[in-house]
Amino acid sequence: MFKFTLNQDDVTVAGDKNLLEYLREDARLTSVKDGCAEGVCGSCSVLVDGKAWRACKLTIAKIQGKQIKTIEDLSSHERDVYAWAFGKVGAVQCGFCMPGAVMSAKSLLDANPTPTPAEVKSAIRYNLCRCTGYSKIEQAIHLAAEALQVNAIPDGENRAGKIGTRTVRVDSTEKLLGTGEFVDDMQVPGMLHGAVLRAKHPRALVQKIDVSVAQTYPGVVVVLTAKDVPGERLLGHIVHDWPVMVAEGEETRYVGDALVVLAAETKEVARKALELIRVDYEVLNPLLSPADQIAEIGDVPSVGSFDCIIDARGMIVCPGFIDTHSHSDLEVMVNPYVEAKVRQGVTTELLGQDGISMAPLPKKYISPWRKNLAGLDDDSDELRWDHETTDRYLRALETKGVGLNEVTSFPTVISAWRRWTSTIASRRPKNSRACATSPGAKWRSATMAFPPASFTCPAPMPKPLN
Amino acid sequence: MPCAYAETSELIDLCKVIADFDGAFVKTVCTDGLLGGKPHPGVFGSFPRVLGKYVREEKALTLEDAIRKMTPKPAEVFGFERRGLLKPGYFADIVIFNPDTILDKGTFVDPIQFPAGIAHVFINGQLVLTSRDVGRVRAGKVLRKSRVH
Numbered sequence: 049m050f051k052f053t054l055n056q057d058d059v060t061v062a063g064d065k066n067l068l069e070y071l072r073e074d075a076r077l078t079s080v081k082d083g084c085a086e087g088v089c090g091s092c093s094v095l096v097d098g099k100a101w102r103a104c105k106l107t108i109a110k111i112q113g114k115q116i117k118t119i120e121d122l123s124s125h126e127r128d129v130y131a132w133a134f135g136k137v138g139a140v141q142c143g144f145c146m147p148g149a150v151m152s153a154k155s156l157l158d159a160n161p162t163p164t165p166a167e168v169k170s171a172i173r174y175n176l177c178r179c180t181g182y183s184k185i186e187q188a189i190h191l192a193a194e195a196l197q198v199n200a201i202p203d204g205e206n207r208a209g210k211i212g213t214r215t216v217r218v219d220s221t222e223k224l225l226g227t228g229e230f231v232d233d234m235q236v237p238g239m240l241h242g243a244v245l246r247a248k249h250p251r252a253l254v255q256k257i258d259v260s261v262a263q264t265y266p267g268v269v270v271v272l273t274a275k276d277v278p279g280e281r282l283l284g285h286i287v288h289d290w291p292v293m294v295a296e297g298e299e300t301r302y303v304g305d306a307l308v309v310l311a312a313e314t315k316e317v318a319r320k321a322l323e324l325i326r327v328d329y330e331v332l333n334p335l336l337s338p339a340d341q342i343a344e345i346g347d348v349p350s351v352g353s354f355d356c357i358i359d360a361r362g363m364i365v366c367p368g369f370i371d372t373h374s375h376s377d378l379e380v381m382v383n384p385y386v387e388a389k390v391r392q393g394v395t396t397e398l399l400g401q402d403g404i405s406m407a408p409l410p411k412k413y414i415s416p417w418r419k420n421l422a423g424l425d426d427d428s429d430e431l432r433w434d435h436e437t438t439d440r441y442l443r444a445l446e447t448k449g450v451g452l453n454e455v456t457s458f459p460t461v462i463s464a465w466r467r468w469t470s471t472i473a474s475r476r477p478k479n480s481r482a483c484a485t486s487p488g489a490k491w492r493s494a495t496m497a498f499p500p501a502s503f504t505c506p507a508p509m510p511k512p513l514n
Numbered sequence: 515m516p517c518a519y520a521e522t523s524e525l526i527d528l529c530k531v532i533a534d535f536d537g538a539f540v541k542t543v544c545t546d547g548l549l550g551g552k553p554h555p556g557v558f559g560s561f562p563r564v565l566g567k568y569v570r571e572e573k574a575l576t577l578e579d580a581i582r583k584m585t586p587k588p589a590e591v592f593g594f595e596r597r598g599l600l601k602p603g604y605f606a607d608i609v610i611f612n613p614d615t616i617l618d619k620g621t622f623v624d625p626i627q628f629p630a631g632i633a634h635v636f637i638n639g640q641l642v643l644t645s646r647d648v649g650r651v652r653a654g655k656v657l658r659k660s661r662v663h
Contacts, residue, residue: 358633358634363610363633364613365600365610367586367599367604367608368597368635371544371545371560384654388549388553390635395608395635395654450652450654451652452654455594
């Protein structure tokens, strides 16, 4: 048997239990919020003999003979003062932490009616607020202190909510005084209690989730995993990449990612059932910052072992660009450095585009093809035209040396250009023979009515040669 | 593939087309132009133009998407082994550029102008370009089908 005073009533409780649980479940004082139940958030702050305490850290046995006060015990005037002050400065947003913050404020102001800013900060140091930050709460406490001093509330508060005017949030007072109900504050006859199994590791591969034992546990009504989510399972404000529940085969991203949701007849059964779920994890190193994503470059040797050191601060370091459609076929034979491309960051270029290339080219077609190309890819007396095959063309490039990585495709001409080039098309070998005469060509290129230096779309994709 | 040198009236559509990574249009970037005579400015500036004009100025696509189109995507499509990514065991084809200044400079009137903002280029591990000069290094390789590169 434990005896104490709760909001001026003498109370006798038969067995020991957690004070937060007693206040919410038995005394039904739901202004005392259950935010974390482990002494971190301060949302369950109550007064114990005038001092603010987190109820979740206390038991009935520990408050034997003491005086417990919740926000319900505030005088009508005190309620008006706190509701006015917190509402006026906009301290109340989601409002979940507010009754706890008010109890911390009351504890301070009852003992110290004219606190300094440092004292106000200190009084709410155990009250976490994730909406407003703390400056508005501090302003509210100073305002409340002044109003309690003069025992009057300035009137003329705007609650009309007209556009362009400052106004008090409509649900500010209910949230502040704990009369507004959050879901966890509601009780419906016959209702079920939910519980969520959350990831134990900030980053782990979820290999298997076994809910079979939990499913058959007496009192459990339903057990749900990612497989049971109909429709869109990924959430997110901008990028939808956050799973409602992490599925088998996926990775967790933080401690607290949901894996399983279940419903049971009582809270105790729901909690017990969670313990019966087996999850096989492969624990991975967590990614704690964007830089972690690029941390696997390898060991950097000591500074002295480098030929030169490049300061790339503020720069982008990326793989060399690949010019997928280039007409340097002739240029590389004369000037292998192709400065026009290197200066852009191109390190690899694909030749033989638009059905135009230096090879394959049987000798009897050199003259007409050279005249044709002279107008397109340029011409030069320095060029040799007698490669005949792609292989020999590429060997000529290798012998001279190339500045960039050079790749060629076997050119074919289709569509409109076939007509345009009909007079010269006959000099091209048939495809099957072409493959034999152009070893080294990586693809067949094709074209559709490409006037030089302009584009059409969609571009035909190259097909690999067999 | 659309021309990156569109007239202003076509610019908005062009931005959409360039940003359309998985669509039928711009999967990769290229120059498609002839070097001789008076070339198209794209021959000298297509890549910096995408990074300067379409990524930085028009914000038509992200830098990451642009680079993906410029190197890992074509390497994957055309099967260039060990190119297109910065990874141990890959060929050191590397570009270092300044995202704040990169831009093509050529115009249709005066197309032969090198772009701004490219600081260093490595080809197969050899430094071939610094902000000051282009090294006369034949660092390239001819990439062939069915040969180990």
